[in-house]
Amino acid sequence: MAEINRGALRENYAALKALVGKPEVMAVIKADAYGHGAVEVAHALCAERCRHLGVATVREASVLRAAGIGAKIYLMAGFFDAQAADIIDLQLTPFVFDRPAITALEQAARARGCADLPVHLKLDTGATRLGIRFDELDSAIEELRRSSRLRLEGVCTLLADAGNPASSATGDQLELFRRAIVRLEQAGLRPELVHAANSAAAVLRPDSHFNLVRIGLALYGLAPTPAVQERVSLCPVMTFKTRLLQLKSVPADTGVSYGQTFVTSRPSVIGVLPVGYADGYRRGLQHGAEVMISGRRAPVIGAICMDLTMIDLTEVPGAAVGDEVILWGGSKENMISVNEIARLAQTISYEMLSTVGKRVPRVYVG
8 A cells, every 4th residue: 555644745845835935836746646646635735725736637637626626726738729628617727838729728718708717838948848949939929919818827947957956957947937038028928927946946946936836746755856855854755565465485496486587595485565566566676676574674586576576584583474564665764765766666756656556545644
C-alpha cells in the first residue's frame, strides 16, 4: 500500500508558503497528485486555504470537479480544440500555448454563452516545450485582442534548468520572460497573475517568484535537487510499503527468480514480497535496491517480477510472514528515500511517485 501522510503534506505546504512569502502558491496535483491521490490532496490543501490547483488534463480536472473541488483549477498541459467546450463547462483556467488554441476557446466561449473566460498565456522562453515563442508573441497578442470572450488573466513560462544553481539558462529565460511581459503591457494587456517558478525556482530563485509560484514535487516532501534540500525542511508524504508474504530457507548455489540472475553464495533465507513492476516497483531495482524490515535493510535479489519481489533476509533474524516492509519512505532511521530508489532505477523521483500502480491502495493518515 501507499501510506499518504496528510500531516506531512500540510507541513510542506506551510513551509513552502512561508519561504516564498507574498506570492501565492499553486499546488500542482497533476498525475493524480504525483501518485498521492489528487482528490484527497486537493481536499487537504483547500482546507489549508490553497486557492490555486494545477492539473495536466481535462480528465484530471473533471475528476476533481466531480469530487466537489471548487477551487480555481488551471489546465497546464494543453488541450485539443474539441475539448474547449469542456474547459468552459468545468470552469477551468487554461494555459493557451498557440494562436489556434486562443481561437478554439473564443469560439467555444461564444457557443456556450461565456462572456469572460480567464486564460493564461504560456510562453516558451527556452524550454522548447509547450508555449508561444517570443517571435510569435505579436501574432498571439493580435488574436487575444480580437477575442471578446477571453480575458488574459495570467502569463507564465517553464524554467528548464532552475534546479542547477550554476546554470545561466534560468537568468536568460527570466530576462526574455520580462521582455515578453513588457510587450504585452505595451499592447494594453496587463495580466494579473505572473508565474514562472517551479519547486526548485521557488526555493532557489526569488527573482522568479513574481506573484504566483507553481509547486509540485516539493509539496510531496521531495527536493528536486540537493540545493533545495539545503534551504527548506521537507517531510516525505508517501511511504510505499508491503508485507512479507513467504519465507524460505535455501542452500548455497540456489538461483532466484526469472533467469536466475542471482545465485546464493551461502545458505540463505529468502523473503517473497507481493509487489512488482505492475505496482510501480521498477524492474531495474534488482541491481542494488534495498528494503527496510524490522529496522534493518535487506537487499533485493533476482529479477523483479510483475507481481512479486524477492529479498535476502539472511541478516535479518526473526523476520516473519506478515512483517511490514518499507520499499521507500518511512521516517528517521527507518527511511529509504525515493530519490535513492530513483537513482538505482536510472530515473527521477517524479516518475517513481507518479507510476505507483492503481492496484496499490492509498491509505490516508494524519
